[in-house]
Amino acid sequence: xxxxxxxxxxxxxxxxxxxxxxxxxxxxxxxxxxxxxxxxxxxxxxxxxxxxxxxxxxxxxxxxxxxxxxxxxxxxxxxxxxxxxxxxxxxxxxxxxxxxxxxxxxxxxxxxxxxxxxxxxxxxxxxxxxxxxxxxxxxxxxxxxxxxxxxxxxxxxxxxxxxxxxxxxxxxxxxxxxxxxxxxxxxxxxxxxxxxxxxxxxxxxxxxxxxxxxxxxxxxxxxxxxxxxxxxxxxxxxxxxxxxxxxxxxxxxxxxxxxxxxxxxxxxxxxxxxxxxxxxxxxxxxxxxxxxxxxxxxxxxxxxxxxx
Amino acid sequence: xxxxxxxxxxxxxxxxxxxxxxxxxxxxxxxxxxxxxxxxxxxxxxxxxxxxxxxxxxxxxxxxxxxxxxxxxxxxxxxxxxxxxxxxxxxxxxxxxxxxxxxxxxxxxxxxxxxxxxxxxxxxxxxxxxxxxxxxxxxxxxxxxxxxxxxxxxxxxxxxxxxxxxxxxxxxxxxxxxxxxxxxxxxxxxxxxxxxxxxxxxxxxxxxxxxxxxxxxxxxxxxxxxxxxxxxxxxxxxxxxxxxxxxxxxxxxxxxxxxxxxxxxxxxxxxxxxxxxxxxxxxxxxxxxxxxxxxxxxxxxxxxxxxxxxxxxxxxxxxxxxxxxxxxxxxxxxxxxxxxxxxxxxxxxxxxxxxxxxxx
Numbered sequence: 001x002x003x004x005x006x007x008x009x010x011x012x013x014x015x016x017x018x019x020x021x022x023x024x025x026x027x028x029x030x031x032x033x034x035x036x037x038x039x040x041x042x043x044x045x046x047x048x049x050x051x052x053x054x055x056x057x058x059x060x061x062x063x064x065x066x067x068x069x070x071x072x073x074x075x076x077x078x079x080x081x082x083x084x085x086x087x088x089x090x091x092x093x094x095x096x097x098x099x100x101x102x103x104x105x106x107x108x109x110x111x112x113x114x115x116x117x118x119x120x121x122x123x124x125x126x127x128x129x130x131x132x133x134x135x136x137x138x139x140x141x142x143x144x145x146x147x148x149x150x151x152x153x154x155x156x157x158x159x160x161x162x163x164x165x166x167x168x169x170x171x172x173x174x175x176x177x178x179x180x181x182x183x184x185x186x187x188x189x190x191x192x193x194x195x196x197x198x199x200x201x202x203x204x205x206x207x208x209x210x211x212x213x214x215x216x217x218x219x220x221x222x223x224x225x226x227x228x229x230x231x232x233x234x235x236x237x238x239x240x241x242x243x244x245x246x247x248x249x250x251x252x253x254x255x256x257x258x259x260x261x262x263x264x265x266x267x268x269x270x271x272x273x274x275x276x277x278x279x280x281x282x283x284x285x286x287x288x289x290x291x292x293x294x295x296x297x298x299x300x301x302x303x304x305x306x307x308x
Numbered sequence: 309x310x311x312x313x314x315x316x317x318x319x320x321x322x323x324x325x326x327x328x329x330x331x332x333x334x335x336x337x338x339x340x341x342x343x344x345x346x347x348x349x350x351x352x353x354x355x356x357x358x359x360x361x362x363x364x365x366x367x368x369x370x371x372x373x374x375x376x377x378x379x380x381x382x383x384x385x386x387x388x389x390x391x392x393x394x395x396x397x398x399x400x401x402x403x404x405x406x407x408x409x410x411x412x413x414x415x416x417x418x419x420x421x422x423x424x425x426x427x428x429x430x431x432x433x434x435x436x437x438x439x440x441x442x443x444x445x446x447x448x449x450x451x452x453x454x455x456x457x458x459x460x461x462x463x464x465x466x467x468x469x470x471x472x473x474x475x476x477x478x479x480x481x482x483x484x485x486x487x488x489x490x491x492x493x494x495x496x497x498x499x500x501x502x503x504x505x506x507x508x509x510x511x512x513x514x515x516x517x518x519x520x521x522x523x524x525x526x527x528x529x530x531x532x533x534x535x536x537x538x539x540x541x542x543x544x545x546x547x548x549x550x551x552x553x554x555x556x557x558x559x560x561x562x563x564x565x566x567x568x569x570x571x572x573x574x575x576x577x578x579x580x581x582x583x584x585x586x587x588x589x590x591x592x593x594x595x596x597x598x599x600x601x602x603x604x605x606x607x608x609x610x611x612x613x614x615x616x617x618x619x620x621x622x623x624x625x626x627x628x629x630x631x632x633x634x635x636x637x638x639x640x641x642x643x644x645x646x647x648x649x650x651x652x653x654x655x656x657x658x659x660x661x662x663x664x665x666x667x668x
Contacts, residue, residue: 044453044454084640088640088643088644091644091646091647092647093646093647093649094643094644094646094647095392095643095646097392097453098392098594098643099640099643101392101394101453101590101639102591102636102639102640102642102643103636103640105587105591105632105635105636105639106633106636106637106639106640107636108632108636109629109631109632109633109634109635109636110629110633110636112627112628112629112632113626113627113629113630113632113633116627116629226461227457227458227461230454230457230458231458233454234454234458237451270473271469271473272469273465273466273468273469273472274465274466274469276465277461277462277465277466280458280459280461280462280465281462283458284455284458284459284462287450287451287454287455287458288444288448288450291448291449291450291451292448292449293446293447293448293449294449
């Protein structure tokens with residue numbers, strides 16, 4: 001290790017840095033999924049959307065030279081997947097969970113297929129803002145390199161919460177999620193509301209994917225996402241469908257994901273794979289601890305099949 | 309006679325919607341490859357040739373179908389109870405690892421004993437994983453789809469950890485693996501072909517699953533839980549036990565697939581076990597409408613699609629993910645076609661009427 005090394009103190013620092021750096025895709029996917037689930041539908045396909053978003057963002061950033069254009073393209077690809085999910089679920093007798101699994105497969109497949117030519121080249125990356133100028137330690141400085149997208153996500157959460165609570169749109173969305181019957185009686189078009197909610201959720205998940213390829217890890221390959229999407233979907237349940245809680249949960253999961261690389265950087269190579277599985281173990285443990293077979297989860301949209 | 313015709317008509321009608329979905333997917337896939345500048349007709353021709361065009365490709369197809377039958381059962385059995393489980397990949401990987409570890413540990417023991425122990429170890433590992441999913445669902449209300457996928461990631465991490473750590477064969481440098489199985493403990497080919505005995509095992513399991521689900525009291529009770537859990541509970545059915553036993557059986561099937569892959573194909577456990585048989589198995593189960601018998605032909609079909617992937621790669625330079633894209637398209641179109649199920653009527657049912665009325 002070089003000068004100014006923090007030794008074992010690097011581990012909590014790296015976990016903290018990871019909480020900021022790795023949490024962004026969790027944050028965007030969970031906010032998007034939160035929006036979708038509020039409308040009474042679950043989209044498990046966000047795993048595929050995330051990968052598709054990562055590939056699209058990388059390809060567009062490489063082609064155009066502008067990473068923000070890549071972010072936008074990733075969002076639009078996610079929107080298309082969300083809209084596809086919603087329009088199939090809008091048909092009779094179609095199960096939203098099954099459609100999600102199908103789109104997971106399709107999204108991953110399409111991203112791998114179309115992304116083949118982009119594995120080698122280096123695309124322009126998203127800018128990061130330094131909050132660590134005050135510190136003399138290189139590690140602290142690099143830990144406090146905060147990406148602009150993370151800040152966007154942070155700002156989005158309270159906005160989403162406010163929108164769901166206080167706007168007419170948010171109200172309609174929640175009515176559709178709580179009781180489709182009531183919404184129908186009030187003259188709202190349920191499928192249209194859910195289409196919008198799922199498409200917006202897809203947009204956010206696509207943007208989350210762009211972070212993977214344009215900031216951290218910062219390149220496109222086929223091992224880029226392994227389960228961040230599905231973890232984020234589970235995280236929404238843990239966060240009780242509250243956008244602000246999604247922020248804290250994402251930070252927690254980001255920290256857990258950083259554990260493996262952090263330990264490896266101080267020389268702990270034993271159990272590298274097991275530490276990398278920490279976020280999945282954490283997700284599962286949280287699901288076990290917070291679910292109940294007897295009563296519905298507090299805050300769950302009543303139309304949501306996944307909590308029944 | 310009329311009854312037979314009606315049954316035949318019902319079967320044909322049941323095949324129409326999934327068949328049409330397959331054709332539509334084929335057309336969509338053709339349009340997709342045309343967009344990237346490849347002649348779709350050439351793709352179709354190569355797919356047919358790679359899957360079913362020769363005895364050689366048939367054998368390749370059937371070899372891939374064997375694990376697919378078993379992983380599909382991992383989704384199809386719990387589906388009878390209304391559960392959507394997608395953790396077949398995890399059960400396969402863990403089953404393969406357990407089988408390989410057993411085979412290496414018992415090196416030197418009689419063949420029948422070792423093979424039996426390997427099979428049991430694989431099945432037990434898979435059963436523990438997916439049975440655990442069922443238990444969590446019953447005891448804690450944990451969503452089985454999400455938990456089974458999370459457990460798949462955890463199972464893959466455990467396998468990677470074991471083959472690069474405690475179980476690593478020091479001789480396997482480039483591709484960390486467990487020690488190779490002795491030749492005697494490997495599953496051989498069926499007489500007269502290159503397809504291994506795992507295919508027979510898969511078919512037997514599928515038939516047994518069908519008998520269990522449609523010809524026994526257990527299966528009747530399970531399907532009743534799937535139809536209406538509340539009614540089943542009120543009727544005094546042991547819902548929890550049905551849930552846990554069925555998911556454990558499902559996991560055992562996928563675990564057995566892992567054992568077969570290790571003992572018949574790879575000869576050792578390593579990352580090659582993560583070959584997507586689990587996710588394809590989910591699709592096979594859905595296309596077979598969760599019917600264990602229908603799983604067999606559908607698994608052969610998808611074994612063929614997988615087998616043709618290599619040919620598409622070599623001849624047309626298409627990425628290996630083409631198979632994944634095609635599978636994704638099939639899955640999406642199939643689910644959209646569910647809305648058409650029951651609406652299509654090919655034949656008017658032959659009315660059982662007096663002869664005079666028929667002539668009129």
